[in-house]
Amino acid sequence: MNIIKSIFKPRDKPKNHTGDGIGGGRSFPFGRTWSGKSVTERSAMQTTAVYACVRIISETVASLPIHLYEYTDSGKERAFTHPLYRLLHDIPNPEMNSFIMREVMMSHLLLWGNSYSQIIRNGKGEVTALYPLMPEKMRIDRGADSKIYYTYNSDKQGTFVFRKDEILHIVGLGFDGLVGYSPIAMAKNAIGLSIAAEEYGSSFFSNSGTPSGVLEHPGVLKEPEKVRDAWNDAYGGSSNAHKVAVLEEGMKFNPISINPHEAQFLETRKFQVNEICRIFRVPPHMIADLEKSSFNNIEQQSLDFVTNTIRPWLVRIEQTIFQQLLTEEEQKKYFVKFNVDGLLRGDFKSRMSGYAIGRQNGWYSANDIRELEDMNKIPKELGGDRYLCNGNMVDINNAGNYNSGGESENE
Known part of the structure; x- marks a missing residue:
């Protein structure tokens, strides 16, 4: 084995x-x-x-x-x-x-x-x-x-x-x-x-x-860092947005980013x-x-x-x-x-329709529904716990017995 x-x-x-x-x-x-x-x-x-x-x-x-x-x-x-x-x-x-x-x-x-x-x-x-x-x-x-x-x-x-x-x-x-x-x-x-x-x-x-870019100068700059820092101080940051830039000595700005x-x-x-x-x-x-x-x-x-x-x-x-x-x-x-x-739970109208179906078909009592809606129960002596059903719904085996006066099988 x-x-x-x-x-x-x-x-x-x-x-x-x-x-x-x-x-x-x-x-x-x-x-x-x-x-x-x-x-x-x-x-x-x-x-x-x-x-x-x-x-x-x-x-x-x-x-x-x-x-x-x-x-x-x-x-x-x-x-x-x-x-x-x-x-x-x-x-x-x-x-x-x-x-x-x-x-x-x-x-x-x-x-x-x-x-x-x-x-x-x-x-x-x-x-x-x-x-x-x-x-x-x-x-x-x-x-x-x-x-x-x-x-x-x-x-x-x-x-x-x-x-x-x-x-x-x-x-x-x-x-x-x-x-x-x-x-x-x-x-x-x-x-x-x-x-x-x-x-x-x-x-x-x-x-x-x-966008970022390149400052292009036709000649040779001795201190390019100062030019770059001056540009950033003057036009960088959201507080300097939409300022008009002034370029001297034939300088050009070429954007390079997307x-x-x-x-x-x-x-x-x-x-x-x-x-x-x-x-x-x-x-x-x-x-x-x-x-x-x-x-x-x-x-x-x-x-x-x-x-x-x-x-x-x-x-x-x-x-x-x-x-x-x-x-x-x-x-x-x-x-x-x-x-x-x-x-x-759905909207109010949908909930009420569902409760009505359950109440009429006997699987919801008034207190069952009120508890689902966070409401206080109806006292038992007033019928809050009673289960009701629609009167025109009977067992198919007993159909016609009540109208003809005959006895049902369950009696």
Whole structure:
């Protein structure tokens, strides 16, 4: 009998391959790009498109309610009394609220590909606080016992080593499933080109919006540096724009650079915005690029954003919390879930039409609808929990029995 062994080796050290050369076999040190600009997670945030994409995703995930649920005989209900509920929903630690904590976690995931938080437990093993840690200061190793350990280098307090159960590690897309790689590092060439285009535009306008060139003199100049510096002082910079130049002794100015229109400067900048949106899977209209959006498709694009961009991140976070913050015994009774109903709701007229269909066909009560609209419930004695159905809808087996006076099969 042949025994097939797994090729996955749990003893292997987790790796982050973002420092390797990526793209056509041409290798650069981490941060260097083909445009010549250095790109890191922090410098990328100075690009408006990157900042806008990171902000829209982080704020959207942070604004969604997150609940801890308990399985019941009738389905599920919120586990308000569990210590983890308030920690996730309201206050993860004394220094920040849940919105800020999740916003920081998402920004780390979007920039570094990993989110690390220190888990504080009490004597009973219950989680009492979560503190975010900077991904750039974390190193992951596998010890001699084949277990994973996290080494955190704090600038002021030294080096700390944490066990796996002491760190809430949300892993982004990665090669080995244990460490995520940085989206910024993987797309550094596209972001580097965007930075280069911004720098080119800034340089152009700082030079009064005129191209560089050569001052040509018919004779021999003893001190050409002084002539050049005098020209720059008189006509360089945006404050000297549109000044009339005066050339003496037969001197001529010959431009040698390509103007922005010929270099397709604006087209390049627009394309790089779409490139960065493609990296983060954000519809361009959400970062104020409305060129290809209209009233007919913008709502559908927003729903697509929730389904294809936000939902995968939510599932990633939910399953990590379930795995790392709940004990094996608790996992049989509890689960974590984000509420995305608010993002998926359509306009008022569409919602009311949907509620009316559900109400008339018996799967919505008045209180079910009011709860979805964040309204107070109607008291039970007034019929708020009653389920109704349209009177002209009967079982096909009983059709005609009521009008003919006959008895139905269910009586």
